[in-house]
Each structure stands twice: as structure tokens, then as C-alpha cells.
Amino acid sequence: xxxxxxxxxxxxxxxxxxxxxxxxxxxxxxxxxxxxxxxxxxxxxxxxxxxxxxxxxxxxxxxxxxxxxxxxxxxxxxxxxxxxxxxxxxxxxxxxxxxxxxxxxxxxxx
Amino acid sequence: xxxxxxxxxxxxxxxxxxxxxxxxxxxxxxxxxxxxxxxxxxxxxxxxxxxxxxxxxxxxxxxxxxxxxxxxxxxxxxxxxxxxxxxxxxxxxxxxxxxxxxxxxxxxxxxxx
Numbered sequence: 220x221x222x223x224x225x226x227x228x229x230x231x232x233x234x235x236x237x238x239x240x241x242x243x244x245x246x247x248x249x250x251x252x253x254x255x256x257x258x259x260x261x262x263x264x265x266x267x268x269x270x271x272x273x274x275x276x277x278x279x280x281x282x283x284x285x286x287x288x289x290x291x292x293x294x295x296x297x298x299x300x301x302x303x304x305x306x307x308x309x310x311x312x313x314x315x316x317x318x319x320x321x322x323x324x325x326x327x328x329x
Numbered sequence: 330x331x332x333x334x335x336x337x338x339x340x341x342x343x344x345x346x347x348x349x350x351x352x353x354x355x356x357x358x359x360x361x362x363x364x365x366x367x368x369x370x371x372x373x374x375x376x377x378x379x380x381x382x383x384x385x386x387x388x389x390x391x392x393x394x395x396x397x398x399x400x401x402x403x404x405x406x407x408x409x410x411x412x413x414x415x416x417x418x419x420x421x422x423x424x425x426x427x428x429x430x431x432x433x434x435x436x437x438x439x440x441x442x
Contacts, residue, residue, distance in 0.1 A: 223371075250429060261333075261419055262372070262433040307371055314385025315428035316362060317421075319371030 223310060223320035230326045237295040239323045241308035244289070248311035251284065253293050256305045256322070265293075265306075295325075303327045332356055333422050333434035341440045347408045350437045352420030354401040360384070360428045361403040363395060366417040366436070378403055379425055407439075415441045 224242045231237045241251075249270055254262040268275045268282045268291075275282045281294040291308055305324050309317035332355035342348050354361055360379045364372035374387035378397035392408040401422070407414055417438050421431035 248429070252430070254433075259438075261335075261435040262421075264430070264432060267430065309371075311429040312374065312385075314374070314387075315360070315377055315423075316374040316385060316387065317364075317372070317429060317431060318374070321369070321371050 222318045223308060225306075225308060225320045225323045227321060228324050228326070230328065231298050233298060233300060233327055233329050235298055237293075237298045237302065237325055237327075239293045239295075239306050239308075239325065241291040241320065242289055243291070243310055250311060251282075251291050252307075252309050252317065253280075253282065254307045254309065256307065258304075262307065298325075298327050300327050300329060333420060333432055335418075335420050335434040335437050337437060338435070339438045339440075341442065342410050343442050344410055344412060346410050346441075347406065348410060348439060350405045350407075350418050350420075350439070352403045352405070352422075352434055354403070354422035355432050358422035358424055358432070359401050360423045360425050361397055361401065362421045362423070362428075362431060363403070363405050364419040364421065365389070365414075366419055367413075368416070372419055375405065377428065379428070410441045412441050415439060 252267045253265040279296045305322040309319045334353045362377040363375040366372040376386040377384045396404045417436045421433045423431045
């Protein structure tokens with residue numbers, strides 16, 4: 220299977236919370252990351268979590284890591300139309316690289 | 330914005346041609362990684378450069394090659410272009426001891442006809 224699995228689509232209403240989930244085949248990466256990609260653009264590093272942490276909060280963003288289940292989630296509070304984008308949760312590879320899944324496309328409806 | 334710049338922003342080539350893409354790292358970063366992102370897919374690792382040498386490579390053929398310069402900027406060269414090389418090419422820079430924490434440029438969109 221894929222190293223990183225994500226749901227392909229998520230649709231929410233403006234003002235609601237969004238939760239984007241990732242599952243890994245293994246969670247040996249020291250850090251796990253969340254990137255945002257707007258249409259036609261590069262990737263923006265949103266936040267990251269050290270693998271021995273369970274949770275990290277950064278303004279509207281909350282990252283939860285369940286290492287036992289190899290599951291990572293990103294919660295966006297008070298989702299805005301500007302949050303519409305594709306979100307990636309890569310893990311670290313053995314060559315100092317990042318291994319990406321296909322991404323989750325978040326659509327925010329007014 | 331990250332401070333990582335790439336040029337050109339868009340490029341159209343024909344099959345069999347060669348292309349060179351350029352990347353300038355964020356200030357202070359000494360490691361550069363290149364990724365290929367096909368439409369609807371996540372980025373795929375091509376290779377990484379540190380101290381002007383290739384430091385790691387993904388599953389890409391030898392016609393994908395690179396360079397890193399003393400100022401840490403980098404080039405990606407692709408020879409004998411194929412239609413499937415059409416993609417967004419992303420450059421990312423990082424510190425050597427935290428090479429996984431990468432900051433991406435805006436990308437170069439390559440179309441091969």
C-alpha cells in the first residue's frame with residue numbers, strides 16, 4: 220500500500236471546523252508535517268509535530284498524533300474560504316526527503 | 330513567502346528536447362531537494378543536493394540530473410524529454426541537520442508536447 224494515505228476530498232461550510240486525516244504504513248519519521256497547496260502554487264509549510272508529541276496547537280490549527288495507530292490529523296478551527304486548498308501530510312524518508320500522499324482537497328462553502 | 334525562488338515559472342518544450350530549471354535557496358539553507366508533481370498527485374522526490382553533491386535520489390532515470398553551486402542554488406536538468414515529464418517541478422531548501430523540514434518554491438510548470 221501507499222506510505223501515506225489520505226482521503227481525497229473534504230467539503231465544509233465556512234465557520235465550521237475541518238478535520239483532515241492521514242494514515243502511515245509506518246511512523247518512523249522523526250517529524251510529521253502539514254503542507255498547504257493553493258491552485259497552481261508551491262507548498263506552504265503550515266506546521267509540524269515531533270514524533271514523541273501527541274498534540275500541537277498553532278492558532279487555528281491543532282495537530283493530533285496517535286503513534287500507535289499511525290494516524291495524524293489536522294483540525295482547522297473556524298474554517299475560512301481562504302483555507303480552500305490541497306493539504307498534504309508527508310513523512311520523512313530515508314534520504315532526507317519527504318514522502319507524500321495524494322493530498323486532501325478541502326473545499327469551503329460560504 | 331519562503332524566500333525560495335524558481336525560474337522560469339512556465340515552460341513549453343517538445344519531446345526529445347532538453348530543459349534546465351533553476352532554484353535559489355532560502356537564505357542560510359544549504360540543502361536543496363527537487364520534486365516532480367504530476368497533475369492530481371503528490372510530489373515525488375527526484376534528488377537532493379548538499380555541498381554540491383547528490384545526497385539522495387528517488388526512482389527517476391539518469392536523464393534527470395542536477396547541480397548545486399557554492400551559493401547553494403541549484404539546477405535540475407532533464408534530457409530527452411518525454412510527454413510524461415509534463416508536471417510541476419518543485420524545489421525545496423532546508424538545513425542539513427533538519428533536511429526533512431523543507432521550504433518550497435512556487436514551482437516551474439513544464440509542458441512537453
